[in-house]
Amino acid sequence: MILREAQLLELTEKLRASPWVAMDTEADSLHAYPEKVCLIQISHAGGDVLVDPLTGLNLQPLWEALAGRELIMHGCDYDLRLLRRTHGFLPAAVFDTMLAARLLGYKAFGLSDLVEKHLGVRLEKGPQKANWAMRPLPPHMEAYARNDSRYLKPLEVILRAALQERGRLEWHREMCARLVEQSARELAADPDTVWRVKGSGQLDRRGLAVLRAVWHWREHEAVAANRPPFFVFSTEEMVSLAALASTGQSFEHLLPRRFSPARRQRLLQAVNKALHLPPEKCPQLAVRRPTVRMTMAQKRMMNQLQKHRDAQAARLGMDPTLIAPRATLVALATDGEVARQQLMEWQRKILF
Structure with a gap:
């Protein structure tokens, strides 16, 4: 486990010298709010290492060593968004x-499925709900974490060759590039x-x-307690409370007994303030989007x-929704050229 600056700098030199790098991350989304990266697993030509970002390490040298190169990852959309949001880092590819x-x-196509199929190694089932922020990490959690990056390079070699053989390597490059691009422009919540x-x-x-x-009260309480919002008050309970309070009915039976007097009081104040808002300050009802009614021609x-998509998918032996999910088909039929331009090049070639 890399805990000190000197260890990290030594690692960055090894990464720069390595012809390849594989990476994974672990977060604490079930245990903290907002979530954070709790562990970074890195494999390179010289071995496998764990980097502990919770020690207060300056990780900038690590991001600089990884900049401009391709990282081998598995199901990385969540990892990319979290790394960009919490550390301002995105790989080039x-x-x-x-x-x-x-x-x-x-x-x-889970990691354990691929490792067993191609490498003959059966990975132990991981601690799915474990708190990755706990320190020290138990040995079995460290071992599980290392396995998440350890087998990525041999898998990449096998899968890259198979993609090349079947003429799909460029398709994969397009999909991965789209993934990085979408992670870079994650939109702020409305x-x-x-x-x-x-x-x-x-x-x-x-x-x-x-x-x-x-909702805003719950956000504040979640951040203050460093606990996910659903641990504070469930979505269903919020809606039920709003329905009762807005019609003058008692809602205190919905408040969990675990609430401290201070937390309860803050909630009651928030509700009371909302009940006394001038009518014009109350939110507008949501405007329902009109259902898209296609013409017979569409x-x-x-x-x-x-x-055509299903026939092509059967011929290629792949999931039809990878070529185009139903929403994309509807868009193509109703908003032709605009939707067509949003397809990746390989999807356009298959569909048209």
Whole structure:
């Protein structure tokens, strides 16, 4: 485990000299709020290492050593977004082994599935709900973490060769590039919609005012307690509270007994403030998006596209939704050229 600056600098020299680098991360999304990167697993030509970002290490030398090169990762969309959001880092390119397996038509494409299939190694089931922020990490968690990056390079060699043989390596490059691009331009949450949780559509404007206030109260409490929001108060309970409070009914039976007097008081103050907002300050009801009604010609176009996509997918032995999910087919049938330009080049060549 790399805990000190000197160790990190030594690692960066090895990474610069290595012809390849594989990486994975572990976070604490089930145990803290906001979530953070708790462990960085790195494999290179010289071995496997764990970097502990919770020690206060200056990780800038690590990001500089990794800049401008391709990283081998598995199912990395979450990792990329978290690294960009918490450390401001994104690799120049990735080779995602999960995407490679999907393009090759694999039905089981989890890391353990691929490692067992190609390398004959059965990985132990990992601690899915473990708190990766705990220190020291138990030996079995360290071993599990190392395995997440240890086998990525041999998998990459096998999968890259298979993609090349089947003429799909460029498809994979496009998909990985799109993944990095999307992670780089993650949009900020809309302040008028972020609090409109499932069930909010049943509330009137006063109820929405209460829900908005309770949502912001929960966010504050979650950050202060460093606990995920659902540990503080569930979404269902928020909607029920808003419905009752906005119609003058008692809602205190919904408040968990674990609430401290101070937390309870802050919630009651937030609700009371929302109940006394001037009507014009209450949120507007959500405008329902009109259902897209396709013309008969558009429906015929979509059916033709779907049949063609499914036939191509069967010929290629891959999941049809990789070529185009249903929403994309609808967009192609109703908004042709715009939707077509949003496809990747390999998808366009298959569909048209």
